[in-house]
Amino acid sequence: MSSLYFDIRSDQWPLVYDDHYNVSFLGLEKFHIFDAKKWRNIIRHLIAADFIKEEHIVRPLEAKKNDLLVVHSTKYLKSLKWSTNVAVIAEVPVLACVPNALVQYAYLKPMRLQTGGSVLAGKLALDRGWAINIGGGFHHCSGNKGGGFCPYADITLLIRFLVLNHMIQNAMIVDLDAHQGNGYQHDFLGVPEVYIMDMYNKNIYPKDKEAKQAIRRKVELGNKVEDLEYMLKLRQNLKAALQEFKPDILVYNAGTDVLDSDPLGLMRISEIGIIKRDEFVFEICKANNIPIVMLTSGGYLRKTARIIADSIMNLHRKGLIQGEM
Numbered sequence: 001m002s003s004l005y006f007d008i009r010s011d012q013w014p015l016v017y018d019d020h021y022n023v024s025f026l027g028l029e030k031f032h033i034f035d036a037k038k039w040r041n042i043i044r045h046l047i048a049a050d051f052i053k054e055e056h057i058v059r060p061l062e063a064k065k066n067d068l069l070v071v072h073s074t075k076y077l078k079s080l081k082w083s084t085n086v087a088v089i090a091e092v093p094v095l096a097c098v099p100n101a102l103v104q105y106a107y108l109k110p111m112r113l114q115t116g117g118s119v120l121a122g123k124l125a126l127d128r129g130w131a132i133n134i135g136g137g138f139h140h141c142s143g144n145k146g147g148g149f150c151p152y153a154d155i156t157l158l159i160r161f162l163v164l165n166h167m168i169q170n171a172m173i174v175d176l177d178a179h180q181g182n183g184y185q186h187d188f189l190g191v192p193e194v195y196i197m198d199m200y201n202k203n204i205y206p207k208d209k210e211a212k213q214a215i216r217r218k219v220e221l222g223n224k225v226e227d228l229e230y231m232l233k234l235r236q237n238l239k240a241a242l243q244e245f246k247p248d249i250l251v252y253n254a255g256t257d258v259l260d261s262d263p264l265g266l267m268r269i270s271e272i273g274i275i276k277r278d279e280f281v282f283e284i285c286k287a288n289n290i291p292i293v294m295l296t297s298g299g300y301l302r303k304t305a306r307i308i309a310d311s312i313m314n315l316h317r318k319g320l321i322q323g324e325m
Contacts, residue, residue, distance in 0.1 A: 002161055004067055004119045008058050013323045014124035014131035016117040017043055018059045021135045023110050039135045041305030051313050060117035071143045071156045080108060080151065089146035111151050118154035118295055119161050125249060125293035126167055130321050137253045137297025139181030140206060148205060155251060156187040159194060169193060172247035174238060174281060177255025177297045178265030182208035189214045195245040197237060201267055217241045223266045227273035234277060242288055250292045252281050256299030256307055264300050271307050278311045282320040
């Protein structure tokens with residue numbers, strides 16, 4: 001059994017977060033478009049709304065080398081000891097000039113903690129029927145290669161740990177981030193026990209043709225897609241996916257970079273559209289008795305933290321998630 005797995009108190013919600021998720025590089029994080037404090041801001045919104053108290057949040061453990069080796073090659077993990085390599089993955093060129101000890105502490109350690117959070121959230125989803133890691137969703141990272149701000153393959157790890165511990169036999173990944181999830185797709189190429197549905201903007205990064213072969217239900221969208229078309233395609237395809245495949249768990253990569261005016265997603269989904277999207281995914285899982293684990297993934301506007309918090313509160317209002325057992 002992994003040390004990343006532990007049982008939580010009955011009064012705790014399966015909401016996984018630690019304040020050390022947040023990235024701080026002496027201000028260097030401002031060179032990246034990503035809001036490096038997004039995760040803290042989500043929790044602050046939830047606490048300010050009296051939705052949850054600090055003591056009810058689950059704090060994960062950091063994924064250590066032996067945990068990461070379940071998916072990652074030794075060669076890949078060694079490559080992260082060079083700041084130039086990490087600078088390419090993080091898409092912050094100036095990092096190449098920063099001592100690796102600082103890069104480890106300020107960027108890779110928070111990412112390992114979020115990875116531990118994803119692994120734990122997988123177990124908690126089976127225990128409680130749902131779980132949300134307020135971070136994670138590093139869908140551009142595979143066992144051998146990082147990229148797109150994703151240094152660790154947390155989605156692959158989440159599923160592999162559940163399989164290795166005989167907690168599941170199969171899984172479905174539903175990736176609704178604006179970008180194709182090419183990392184875990186490389187890891188699960190030719191693995192029939194993992195069904196991948198990916199709905200993304202085909203005109204943006206990463207355009208990974210080889211990885212696309214792993215997708216069982218591919219929904220390619222164009223720039224400027226709006227709520228109506230988006231929700232119609234989501235409803236049709238997720239219903240069809242669940243008729244084709246009955247998963248033991250659904251891993252929901254809930255990127256908010258589909259939001260209108262997001263500089264990287266180039267789509268036009270409204271704030272209410274994102275809330276309704278999340279509601280539908282949780283609703284269909286509840287109707288089919290499928291445990292769901294949600295990861296927050298991409299989202300590059302400052303306001304996405306509030307939208308994610310609003311979405312979580314909406315899920316509770318609709319009776320799709322609940323707190324104490």
